Amino acid sequence: MNGVSPCGTVVRFVSHVATKRREKEAVLLVMEVMIHSSSFLIPSTHADHPPSLTYALVLLNQRLPRFTPLLWNHAQVRLCADGGANRVFDELPLLFPHEDAIEVRKRYKPDLIKGDMDSIRAEVLDFYASLGTKVVDESHDQDTTDLHKCIAYICDFTPHMEKSNLCILVAGALGGRFDHEAGNINVLYNFSAIRIILLSEDCLIHLLPKTHHHEIYIQSNVVGPHCGLIPIGMPSGSTSTTGLRWDLNGTEMRFGGLVSTSNIVDADKITVRSDSDLLWTMSIKNL
Numbered sequence: 001m002n003g004v005s006p007c008g009t010v011v012r013f014v015s016h017v018a019t020k021r022r023e024k025e026a027v028l029l030v031m032e033v034m035i036h037s038s039s040f041l042i043p044s045t046h047a048d049h050p051p052s053l054t055y056a057l058v059l060l061n062q063r064l065p066r067f068t069p070l071l072w073n074h075a076q077v078r079l080c081a082d083g084g085a086n087r088v089f090d091e092l093p094l095l096f097p098h099e100d101a102i103e104v105r106k107r108y109k110p111d112l113i114k115g116d117m118d119s120i121r122a123e124v125l126d127f128y129a130s131l132g133t134k135v136v137d138e139s140h141d142q143d144t145t146d147l148h149k150c151i152a153y154i155c156d157f158t159p160h161m162e163k164s165n166l167c168i169l170v171a172g173a174l175g176g177r178f179d180h181e182a183g184n185i186n187v188l189y190n191f192s193a194i195r196i197i198l199l200s201e202d203c204l205i206h207l208l209p210k211t212h213h214h215e216i217y218i219q220s221n222v223v224g225p226h227c228g229l230i231p232i233g234m235p236s237g238s239t240s241t242t243g244l245r246w247d248l249n250g251t252e253m254r255f256g257g258l259v260s261t262s263n264i265v266d267a268d269k270i271t272v273r274s275d276s277d278l279l280w281t282m283s284i285k286n287l
């Protein structure tokens with residue numbers, strides 16, 4: 001029947017609404033929870049055992065955080081994005097002032113240096129190449145950033161099955177030039193199916209994909225209390241949270257309207273549900 005009786009039309013409409021509601025409920029029922037924690041900021045000896053994630057570390061060409069050795073120890077593989085190698089060469093010895101600089105450099109030897117190679121110094125390249133670091137020169141590609149090239153490398157060499165356990169830590173990603181920061185944030189969206197955490201000494205940023213509900217466990221000795229939830233790229237029609245000083249309750253967020261900055265974590269666990277991808281940011285304590 002094709003809507004001849006007004007009554008039939010209403011019945012069909014009601015049944016359509018009921019079907020849509022059931023579909024929505026089914027989606028809600030099957031929506032998986034993604035767990036987030038900052039245990040990579042805690043020494044391995046104190047962190048949860050066995051660690052549930054496999055970490056990779058990418059070092060960028062920006063002042064490295066004081067806690068870089070901690071990230072290094074958590075990681076199974078360490079990559080430098082082009083000039084990031086200069087930072088490892090110059091800055092890691094400064095974190096161990098009582099040790100011989102060359103010994104420190106040998107201990108913190110990256111597995112791979114990749115990029116367009118316009119920033120790495122020749123002496124740095126020669127030093128690590130002679131120690132066996134793999135070097136991948138992609139100077140022909142002037143359309144993707146050096147960070148993008150490094151993330152692509154990690155993904156290409158991580159088996160499909162293991163990608164769900166992979167977490168890429170990116171040191172030196174924030175602060176400094178805004179075009180670089182924006183490019184680094186864009187990489188979170190380029191590789192939205194991979195866990196990637198951008199880090200500076202002061203804060204971390206990662207994506208909360210709309211495909212999941214999120215539980216963020218707060219290790220309050222290393223992170224917080226300042227935090228933010230930011231819809232980049234498109235508005236969020238509805239976001240709900242628990243555990244924040246200023247929780248959202250089906251709230252719309254958009255640039256030009258409300259975005260949740262200068263919020264405060266008020267619980268050990270924060271939950272977030274949204275119809276859009278959001279950026280989660282949190283302050284890092286003076287480790």
Ligand SMILES: Nc1ncnc2c1ncn2[C@@H]1O[C@H](COP(=O)(O)OP(=O)(O)OP(=O)(O)O)[C@@H](O)[C@H]1O
Pocket residue numbers: 060061062081082083084115116118119120145146147148172173174175176177180181183184
């Ligand atoms: N000031 C910065 N702030 C944030 N990230 C940075 C900054 N400088 C570099 N990076 C990151 O480190 C990576 C490697 O830096 P590098 O200086 O080698 O890049 P580049 O491509 O030579 O940069 P440029 O745009 O200056 O040519 C960049 O792809 C970027 O992700």
Ligand SMILES: Cc1ncc(C[n+]2csc(CCO)c2C)c(N)n1
Pocket residue numbers: 116141142143144145146
């Ligand atoms: C529209 C557009 N804007 C900027 C660049 C430049 N660019 C982007 S990534 C990159 C490599 C940096 O190592 C360079 C040079 C481009 N190609 N296309």
